[in-house]
Amino acid sequence: MLKIKNLKADVESKSILNNFNLEIKPGEVHAIMGPNGSGKSTLSNILSGKKGYDVSGEILFENKNLFELETEERAHKGIFLAFQYPLEIPGVNTNIFLKTSLNAIKKARGEKELDAIEFLKLVKLKAKELKFDEEKLNRQLNVGFSGGEKKKNEILQMSILNPKLSILDETDSGLDIDALKIVADGVNSLRKKDNSFLIITHYQRLLDYIKPDYVHVLMNGHIIKSGGPELALELENKGYENFN
Amino acid sequence: MREKQIDKLKDYKYGFTTDIENIRAPKGLSKEVIEFISKAKKEPKWMLDWRMKAFERLKNLKEPNWQKPKYPKIDYQDIYYYSAPKSTSTKPKNIDELDPKLLETYKKLGIPLQEQQRLNGIAVDAVFDSVSVATTFKDKLNEVGVIFCSISEAIQKHPELVKKYIGSVIPLTDHYFATLNSAVFTDGSFVYIPPGVRCPMELSTYFRINASQTGQFERTLIIADKGSYVSYLEGCTAPMRDENQLHAANVELVALDDAEIKYSTVQNWYPGDENGKGGIYNFVTKRGLCKGTNSKISWTQVETGSAITWKYPSCVLQGDNSIGEFYSIAITNNYQKADTGTKMIHLGKNTKSKIISKGISAGFSDMTYRGLVDISSKAKNSRNYTQCDSLLMGNKCGAHTVPYIKNKNPESNIAHEATTSKISEEQLYYCQQRGLNPEEAVGLIVNGFCKEVLQQLPMEFAVEAQKLVGISLEGSVG
Numbered sequence: 001m002l003k004i005k006n007l008k009a010d011v012e013s014k015s016i017l018n019n020f021n022l023e024i025k026p027g028e029v030h031a032i033m034g035p036n037g038s039g040k041s042t043l044s045n046i047l048s049g050k051k052g053y054d055v056s057g058e059i060l061f062e063n064k065n066l067f068e069l070e071t072e073e074r075a076h077k078g079i080f081l082a083f084q085y086p087l088e089i090p091g092v093n094t095n096i097f098l099k100t101s102l103n104a105i106k107k108a109r110g111e112k113e114l115d116a117i118e119f120l121k122l123v124k125l126k127a128k129e130l131k132f133d134e135e136k137l138n139r140q141l142n143v144g145f146s147g148g149e150k151k152k153n154e155i156l157q158m159s160i161l162n163p164k165l166s167i168l169d170e171t172d173s174g175l176d177i178d179a180l181k182i183v184a185d186g187v188n189s190l191r192k193k194d195n196s197f198l199i200i201t202h203y204q205r206l207l208d209y210i211k212p213d214y215v216h217v218l219m220n221g222h223i224i225k226s227g228g229p230e231l232a233l234e235l236e237n238k239g240y241e242n243f244n
Numbered sequence: 245m246r247e248k249q250i251d252k253l254k255d256y257k258y259g260f261t262t263d264i265e266n267i268r269a270p271k272g273l274s275k276e277v278i279e280f281i282s283k284a285k286k287e288p289k290w291m292l293d294w295r296m297k298a299f300e301r302l303k304n305l306k307e308p309n310w311q312k313p314k315y316p317k318i319d320y321q322d323i324y325y326y327s328a329p330k331s332t333s334t335k336p337k338n339i340d341e342l343d344p345k346l347l348e349t350y351k352k353l354g355i356p357l358q359e360q361q362r363l364n365g366i367a368v369d370a371v372f373d374s375v376s377v378a379t380t381f382k383d384k385l386n387e388v389g390v391i392f393c394s395i396s397e398a399i400q401k402h403p404e405l406v407k408k409y410i411g412s413v414i415p416l417t418d419h420y421f422a423t424l425n426s427a428v429f430t431d432g433s434f435v436y437i438p439p440g441v442r443c444p445m446e447l448s449t450y451f452r453i454n455a456s457q458t459g460q461f462e463r464t465l466i467i468a469d470k471g472s473y474v475s476y477l478e479g480c481t482a483p484m485r486d487e488n489q490l491h492a493a494n495v496e497l498v499a500l501d502d503a504e505i506k507y508s509t510v511q512n513w514y515p516g517d518e519n520g521k522g523g524i525y526n527f528v529t530k531r532g533l534c535k536g537t538n539s540k541i542s543w544t545q546v547e548t549g550s551a552i553t554w555k556y557p558s559c560v561l562q563g564d565n566s567i568g569e570f571y572s573i574a575i576t577n578n579y580q581k582a583d584t585g586t587k588m589i590h591l592g593k594n595t596k597s598k599i600i601s602k603g604i605s606a607g608f609s610d611m612t613y614r615g616l617v618d619i620s621s622k623a624k625n626s627r628n629y630t631q632c633d634s635l636l637m638g639n640k641c642g643a644h645t646v647p648y649i650k651n652k653n654p655e656s657n658i659a660h661e662a663t664t665s666k667i668s669e670e671q672l673y674y675c676q677q678r679g680l681n682p683e684e685a686v687g688l689i690v691n692g693f694c695k696e697v698l699q700q701l702p703m704e705f706a707v708e709a710q711k712l713v714g715i716s717l718e719g720s721v722g
């Protein structure tokens with residue numbers, strides 16, 4: 001599904017990623033762990049198509065060169081990023097944002113768009129599953145939401161859009177244990193044989209609830225070690241300092 | 245990453261010209277030209293005398309120049325003041341007899357005039373350059389006593405009403421452009437709603453500038469008699485041309501006791517090209533008089549077109565308990581400029597006014613909100629609430645807020661709030677990540693920003709206006 005080969009990324013002539021390689025197959029869950037500033041968000045942004053990076057190497061998503069696709073075209077193809085810091089958009093109603101987003105993607109795929117009633121049914125169902133306060137959906141997007149509510153809103157969007165590749169950038173940071181479980185439930189319920197996940201986290205805590213197939217350690221711009229879930233525990237015990 | 249070619253040219257789909265034979269007044273401003281106009285419109289002598297009085301006063305007036313958008317000196321002798329399709333010189337008896345080219349023009353603009361195609365529940369007065377070419381649903385409105393016709397026809401058929409109210413809200417000598425209009429005005433609409441009548445349909449006027457080198461001097465007069473209600477909407481478009489053309493209108497509204505007038509504008513004059521060449525100078529005087537007690541006048545404007553927009557639809561709250569409202573969306577893109585806002589003059593007791601202004605500037609454009617709230621010493625217990633929000637796109641455009649506040653009454657209260665925000669790259673990225681292209685993203689954010697004002701428009705027009713808002717900002721991102 002996703003093949004990253006020899007990716008190099010610079011920002012303002014500062015090297016952030018180099019010789020970065022990763023392959024994710026359909027249905028797999030990969031976790032990436034790494035210290036602050038190691039380039040985790042940079043990787044998420046490059047995958048989802050944020051501008052402003054100097055990049056070389058190759059990224060294939062379902063055998064298509066991602067560098068040839070605009071941000072929104074990647075979203076249409078099924079790439080979703082749960083932002084580390086979700087944006088506030090004053091004036092824009094959360095429900096309307098969600099519906100516009102879902103229908104833009106459906107339209108691009110040549111699928112039938114949802115009308116207001118169909119959409120509300122869907123969003124109600126998903127909000128209930130995620131214990132997301134429905135009343136918040138009538139508020140301006142993320143305006144006045146707590147940190148946890150913003151993160152849950154990302155997961156709500158993810159479960160409505162049902163993406164092929166979901167990238168979660170530190171979605172667990174700042175969540176209490178109940179919220180963490182809800183987020184994990186959201187991910188697990190989307191886990192199917194063609195849906196893949198890239199979960200970026202600092203702590204192995206989240207991985208107690210979402211069992212990854214692979215864990216990678218990102219340091220010095222690339223993956224220095226890969227393994228199974230046990231690697232996360234090892235990392236937690238030793239710390240990044242002593243890991244190298 | 246591959247950058248997509250974003251067409252920087254605005255999609256102005258009303259930019260076509262109708263090839264039609266015209267009758268014009270000789271070029272320039274003179275006594276003879278005013279006589280020509282008055283004669284072409286078969287006006288009574290009192291009207292010509294009134295025009296001449298304005299013309300005399302004009303000689304002592306100077307163009308104002310306190311506005312923010314400056315413009316090259318207008319040569320008033322280089323403008324045609326009257327241009328009308330030749331076929332309208334003998335007014336056709338019914339719409340089906342109208343020149344097919346004119347019917348085609350309005351059809352293309354989305355305003356079909358012929359009986360079987362008309363918009364449901366909306367009566368239209370179609371003004372083409374200097375004349376009203378057709379007014380629909382006149383008979384149906386007549387049944388309930390509503391008069392809806394061109395001002396030219398009203399001058400002939402309802403002189404007592406015109407005489408009584410014309411110039412009663414905007415005095416002949418008000419300021420340069422208003423006085424110029426009083427001397428040379430050509431056509432516009434006239435509305436009279438009799439006492440106690442709620443006008444059964446939306447009334448609207450569609451202004452079209454077609455001829456080149458021609459100014460349009462609209463004159464509209466709306467009178468809502470005691471206890472009546474009317475909702476009126478005007479729309480405007482013009483061909484794409486390299487020259488600047490002047491549209492200098494005077495619009496007067498009068499609301500008597502317990503009457504309400506809701507006046508909406510969707511202004512989409514040609515804005516000029518992406519380098520700022522051409523476009524309409526929209527210098528307009530609009531004023532409503534809440535003459536009676538408990539009367540109400542509400543202005544809603546969506547200003548997306550014109551090279552320069554310069555207007556302050558205002559309310560004079562003379563009757564006790566009267567209410568004035570101003571809801572505005574003004575959008576400037578490329579090199580467009582706007583200096584717009586309102587004046588709320590509180591004279592009566594317990595008068596209330598509300599101002600909601602949303603300004604959006606993009607490209608190299610410049611936007612000024614200018615507003616006056618004046619509460620006189622007699623306007624006891626009066627209130628104003630003003631909210632002025634600006635949204636900037638990019639960092640080459642400007643937004644300015646200039647509120648003037650005069651409160652001579654200690655028992656009265658004025659509240660003013662203002663915000664300025666920007667659409668950030670991060671917000672756009674977030675929306676794109678959710679599948680919206682940059683234009684859709686901007687449309688969503690901007691419509692959210694303007695929602696409060698869009699909601700004020702009659703339903704039939706709100707959707708159109710929402711689309712127009714998106715189109716006006718096309719090319720401003722990416």
Ligand SMILES: Nc1ncnc2c1ncn2[C@@H]1O[C@H](COP(=O)(O)OP(=O)(O)O)[C@@H](O)[C@H]1O
Nearest residue numbers: 011012016034035036037038039040041042043
């Ligand atoms: N736009 C930028 N300009 C300059 N430096 C940046 C920019 N974005 C990220 N960086 C730098 O790149 C490094 C990696 O950042 P980031 O990907 O956010 O790390 P992480 O998500 O792993 O904490 C950091 O040193 C950060 O300061």
Ligand SMILES: [Mg+2]
Nearest residue numbers: 040041084170
């Ligand atoms: Mg990060």
